[in-house]
Amino acid sequence: MPYDYKKSRERVIDELASRTQIEPVVNPTDSKLTYENGARSWISAVFVDIRNSSGFLKSGKDDIIARVLRAFSSEIIRIMKDGPNYLQIGLRGDCVYAVYPTPENEDDEKVFTVACYINTFIKMFNKLLIQNQLKAITVGIGIGTGNDLVIKAGDNGSGINDIIWIGDAVVDASNNCDIANKTIAKPIVMSSAFFNSIKGKQKYVKDFGTPIVKNGVRLFACNYVITNFDKWISSGFRE
Numbered sequence: 001m002p003y004d005y006k007k008s009r010e011r012v013i014d015e016l017a018s019r020t021q022i023e024p025v026v027n028p029t030d031s032k033l034t035y036e037n038g039a040r041s042w043i044s045a046v047f048v049d050i051r052n053s054s055g056f057l058k059s060g061k062d063d064i065i066a067r068v069l070r071a072f073s074s075e076i077i078r079i080m081k082d083g084p085n086y087l088q089i090g091l092r093g094d095c096v097y098a099v100y101p102t103p104e105n106e107d108d109e110k111v112f113t114v115a116c117y118i119n120t121f122i123k124m125f126n127k128l129l130i131q132n133q134l135k136a137i138t139v140g141i142g143i144g145t146g147n148d149l150v151i152k153a154g155d156n157g158s159g160i161n162d163i164i165w166i167g168d169a170v171v172d173a174s175n176n177c178d179i180a181n182k183t184i185a186k187p188i189v190m191s192s193a194f195f196n197s198i199k200g201k202q203k204y205v206k207d208f209g210t211p212i213v214k215n216g217v218r219l220f221a222c223n224y225v226i227t228n229f230d231k232w233i234s235s236g237f238r239e
Contacts, residue, residue: 022149027101028087033152033163043087044102044111044145044194045169047177048076048118049095051138068134069094072125079117084110088163097173099165102145108197112190113226115141119187120225124233140180143190144172145197168193176219184212186221195220 021037028039050072073096080089080098084107088099102108118141126136148167168191176189192211211218232238 026103027085028150028163033150035152035154038149038151040147040149041101042103042145042147043099043150043165043167043169044108044143045097045099045165045173046080046083046111046115046118047095047097047140047142047173049140049142049177051140051181064134068129068137072096072137075121075125076118079121080114082117083114095177097170099170102197105197108145108194111143111145112194112198115143115188115190116224116226117229119223120229120233122187123225123230127233138181139187140177140182141188142173142175142177142180143188143194144169144174144176145191145194146172179214180221183214184219184221186223188224189219189221192218192220 018036023037023039025032025039025041028041028043033039073091073094076096077089080086080096083098084100084102086098086100090097098114100107100111102111118139122137122139129136146168148165148169151164151166152162153164154162172191172193176191180189181187189212195211211220213219
């Protein structure tokens with residue numbers, strides 16, 4: 001059936017004329033959001049992406065690539081699910097991302113811990129890849145936070161819809177992920193807003209060092225790991 005552009009015009013006019021109530025909330029969820037409202041909430045996001053993924057995808061057999069990507073994405077998702085009451089976890093190609101409600105600084109501490117677990121997991125993952133005569137991978141981990149607008153969008157009644165995050169958290173996390181372990185030679189890159197939220201409070205961190213300025217934006221980068229997890233990897237997985 002061809003697209004009815006005349007009805008499309010009517011729908012757009014109706015939507016633009018409608019009133020949308022935006023409310024400040026602590027934990028925006030899909031069940032609370034409708035096509036008629038929206039929410040503003042403090043959220044934080046973590047993005048994880050494989051560096052030079054196009055080269056990686058062309059470098060091996062399909063079945064091997066499938067196994068590596070499945071193992072990578074499934075374990076990253078499991079780590080992300082342990083974060084503070086995640087709002088959304090998703091996949092964009094070989095990129096895995098998560099969004100969390102973070103009304104308190106303590107929530108951002110938990111998000112940072114997720115990033116540290118992911119960074120440590122990659123060390124284990126690469127060790128296992130090499131043991132199986134496969135190439136190691138490099139990833140970037142980006143983190144952002146913000147008091148962002150959250151809306152539900154899609155084709156009402158079709159079942160095709162999604163949550164849209166409008167603001168700094170997701171954009172900053174995605175951008176920081178893109179430059180981590182690339183133009184910035186450390187795997188975890190966070191926005192200044194996120195850094196300020198956890199500064200001096202993370203039990204794994206004593207000093208983040210000086211900020212890095214990229215295109216006029218202050219960022220903070222690190223290569224922190226979960227100590228016990230990292231020692232277990234270094235020991236050759238000995239109990």
